[in-house]
Amino acid sequence: xxxxxxxxxxxxxxxxRGGAERVVSNLANRFVAEGYTVYVTTEWQEDDxxxxxxxxxxxxxxxxxxxxxxxxxxxxxxxIRYLRDFLKEYSPDVLIAFTxxxxxxxxxxxxxxxxxxxxxxRVHPVGYYDSLKDKILIRWLFPKAAxxxxxxxxxxxxxxxxxxxxxxxxxxxxxxxxxxVKRPEIKERAVVNHARIVDFKNHLMLxxxxxxxxxxxxxxxxxxxxxxxxxxxxxxxxxxxxxNNAGEFVFLMxxxxxxxKEIPKCEVYAYSSxxxxxxxxxxxxxxxxxxxxxxxxxxGAPAMMIKDGVNGFLVPVxxxxxxxxxxxxxxxxxxxxxRLGQEASKISEKTxxxxxxxxxxxxxxxxxx
Numbered sequence: 001x002x003x004x005x006x007x008x009x010x011x012x013x014x015x016x017r018g019g020a021e022r023v024v025s026n027l028a029n030r031f032v033a034e035g036y037t038v039y040v041t042t043e044w045q046e047d048d049x050x051x052x053x054x055x056x057x058x059x060x061x062x063x064x065x066x067x068x069x070x071x072x073x074x075x076x077x078x079x080i081r082y083l084r085d086f087l088k089e090y091s092p093d094v095l096i097a098f099t100x101x102x103x104x105x106x107x108x109x110x111x112x113x114x115x116x117x118x119x120x121x122r123v124h125p126v127g128y129y130d131s132l133k134d135k136i137l138i139r140w141l142f143p144k145a146a147x148x149x150x151x152x153x154x155x156x157x158x159x160x161x162x163x164x165x166x167x168x169x170x171x172x173x174x175x176x177x178x179x180x181v182k183r184p185e186i187k188e189r190a191v192v193n194h195a196r197i198v199d200f201k202n203h204l205m206l207x208x209x210x211x212x213x214x215x216x217x218x219x220x221x222x223x224x225x226x227x228x229x230x231x232x233x234x235x236x237x238x239x240x241x242x243x244n245n246a247g248e249f250v251f252l253m254x255x256x257x258x259x260x261k262e263i264p265k266c267e268v269y270a271y272s273s274x275x276x277x278x279x280x281x282x283x284x285x286x287x288x289x290x291x292x293x294x295x296x297x298x299x300g301a302p303a304m305m306i307k308d309g310v311n312g313f314l315v316p317v318x319x320x321x322x323x324x325x326x327x328x329x330x331x332x333x334x335x336x337x338x339r340l341g342q343e344a345s346k347i348s349e350k351t352x353x354x355x356x357x358x359x360x361x362x363x364x365x366x367x368x369x
Contacts, residue, residue, distance in 0.1 A: 003036075003361060003364070003365055004093070004365055004368045004369060005036070005093045005094055005361075005364045005365060005368050006036060006037060006093055007036070007037040007038075007039070007090070007091070007092040007093045007094075008028075008031055008036050008037070008038050008039070008092060008093065008094055008096065008364070009038075009039040009040075009041060009086070009087070009090070009092035009094070009095045009096070010024050010027075010028055010038070010039070010040045010041065010095075010096050010097075010098065011041045011042075011061070011083065011095060011096070011097045011098070011102050011105070011106050012024055012040075012041075012042060012097070012098040012099055012102045013042065013043045013044070013099060013101065013102055014042050014043060014044050014045065014046050014049070015040070015042060015045070015046065015049035015050050015052070016046040016048065016049060016227075017048055017049070017050065017196065017227050017255065018196060019122060019172075019196075019276075019277060019278070019279070019280045019281075020098045020099050020120070020122040020277075021049070021050055021098075022050060022172075022175075022280050023098070023122070023172050023173065023280070024040070024098055025050035025051065025052060026172075026173045026174075026175060026353060026356075027173065027356075027357070027360060028040055028052060028053070028056050029052065029053045029056070030173075030353050030357045031357070032053050032055045032056050033053065034357075037057070037092075038053075038055070038056045038057065039056070039057045039058075039059055039086075039090060039092060040052065040056055040057070040058050040059070041059045041060075041061045041083060041086055042058070042059075042060065042061070042062065043060075043061065043062030043063070043079065043102075044060075044062050045060070048227060048255060059086055059090075061079070061082040061083045061085075061086050062079065062082065063075055063078060063079065063082075079105055080105055080108045080109045081109075083105060083106065083109035084109040084110070084113065087109060087110055087113045087115050088113060091115070092115060093115075093116075093368055094115065094116050094117070094118060094146070094364055094367060094368055095110055095115055095116070095117045095118070096117075096118045096119075096120065096364075097117065097118070097119050097120065098120045098122060099120075099122055099123075100123070100128055100129065103119040103120070103121070104137050104141060106119065107119065107141040107142070107144055107145060108141065111144065116146030116147070116367050116368060117144075117145055117146055118145065118146055118147040118148065118149060118363075118364070118367060119142070119145050119147075119148050119149075119163075120148070120149045120150075121148065121149075121150050121151070121155050121159075121277070122151065122277040122278070123275075123276075123277045124155075124275035124276065124277065124297075124298050124299045125155055125158040125159070125299065126158070126275075126298070126299075127275075129158070129159075138159065138162055139162065142159065142162040142163050143162050143163075145163065145166070146166065146367045147166045147167060147168070147363065147366075147367045148163040148166065148167035148168075149167070149168055149169075149170050149360075149363070150167060150168070150169050150170075151169065151170070151171060151172065151277050151278035151301060152169065152277075152278065152299045152300045152301050152304060153169055153300070154298065154299035154300040155169075155277070155299050156169055158299070166367075168359070168363050170356065170359045170360060170363070171278055171304070171350070171351060171356065172278045172280055172283060172351065172356070173351060173352070173353040173355075173356035173357065174280075174283055174284060174287050174348060174351045174352060174353070175284065175353075176352065176353055177260050178259070178260050178284050178287045178288050179287055179348045179352060180348075181260050181264050181287075181288045181289065182264070183264040183265075183288070183289055183290075183341070184264070184265060187264075187265060187266060187267045188221075188265050188266050188267065189217075189219050189220045189221065189267060190220060190221050190222070190223050190265070190266040190267060190268075191210060191213065191220060191221075191222050191223070191266065191267065191268045191269070191270050191327055191331075192222075192223045192224075192225070192262070192263055192266035192268070192269055192270070192285075192290075193206060193222075193223070193224050193225070193226075193269065193270050193271060193272070193281070194224075194225035194226050194256075194259055194262075194263060194281050194284075194285075195225075195226045195271070195273075195279070195281040196226050196227055196229050197224075197226050197227065197228045197229055197233050197234045197237070197252075198229035198231055198233055199231055199232075199233050200273060200274050200275055200276075201233075201272065201273050201274075202272045202273055202274050202295075202318070203224060203233065203237050203272060204233070204236060204237060204240060205272045205318060205320050205323070206222070206224070206270060206272035206323070207222070207237060207240050207241065207244075207246070207250055208240075208320040209270070209272070209320040209321075209323035209324040209327065210222040210250060210270075210324070210327070211244055211246065212320065212321065212324035213324050213327050213328055213331070214246075214249055216328055217328065217331055218249075220249070220267075220331065221249045221250070221251060222249065222250045222251065223251050223253050223262075223266065224237075224250075224251065224252050224253060225253045225254070225255070225256055225259065225262060225263075226253075226254075226255065226281075227254070227255040234252070237252065238252070259284065260288065263284070263285055263288055263290060264288050264289065264290065266290075267291075267330070267331060267337065268290070268291055268292075268293065268327055268330045268331060268337065269282075269285040269290040269291065269292045269293070270292075270293050270294075270323060270327055271285075271292065271293070271294035271295065271302070272294075272295055272323065273294075273295055273297045273317075274295070274297055274317055274318065275297045275298050275299070275317075276297055276299075276301050276302070277299075277301065278301040278304075279294075279301060279302065282294055282301075282302060282305065283305060283347065283351060285344075286305060286306075286311070286312065286344035286345065286347050287344075287345060287347060287348045287351065288345070289341040289342060289344060289345040290341055290344060291312065291330045291336075291337040291338070291340040291341040291344065292306065292312040292313070292340070292344055293312065293313045293314075293315060293323060293326040293327055293330065294306060294312065294313070294314060294315070295314070295315055295316065295317045295318070295319075295323070296314040296315065296316060296317065297317050298317075302314060305347060306344075310340070310343055311340055311343035311344040311346070311347070312340055312343075312344055313326040313329075313330075313340075
């Protein structure tokens, strides 16, 4: 390990099965495998989480049982204090925060510790970083960041002038288990999606699109894998399935730890989000050689990944007709689907963990210097 950085601390809310958590798990596992000391500091623990290497040190910096009855302001201050206590005790060479609240919290906790802090923006900033409170905190705290990592150029441009010269665009690493996966010669007559069930993923539009597909191809089914976010979207999807008597061809599969086995069995992959940071699910499907159709959602990640008609298809956000038409094209033209899938798999050349780890390592070293 040739690096000035020896000890790395990641900070995020939890390790539930979201996109940011998936990225942190991949990065943390790789850094610890390379000989770094890696801490993961979280606010709480969930029942269903991504696996971490046993050498990673997981530390709780969230509220304690005795804090639950305290005021909202007091709780916020305690979260900052507990993270600051961790920094003072363990003295990592760098702190890397992921997601909205964790970014602000990390910058406040590290202010007087001299520990360089990197923030990572993982979502479309519009609607998430543009409230009055956010604007005040961004103006105050973001210039104090030692660095920032974005997933797209559009994200980076949003934060002018506070985060530019010391920021990078680094795309997400893909799990190595998904690279080189063999697809069966005879595939299931199924369209598939895997993503957390949450409103902005717009699974409702995906179901609407598939209802149109099913009219032309009644022998095909839709499989949706992914955990429930608890925001009520799952119930709305179930209602739509019931109202349209679609229970025999639209299936909610829940979570699975065997995505690399389930996804390649299907013929077509469809992604329907209204906005995204950098969609890991879409990236994983492409790496696995799936012919994909995705909405061209802000802040631009699918368009970074997909060259329309070359390694997949892009359709307008919210357009169920366009999504259905492209799915039907891939169902009906098997040669085209195979060609797009083969081209899609080549994205692993720049998203494999070796390539992304090298980019992060170089950036951390430049920040610490």
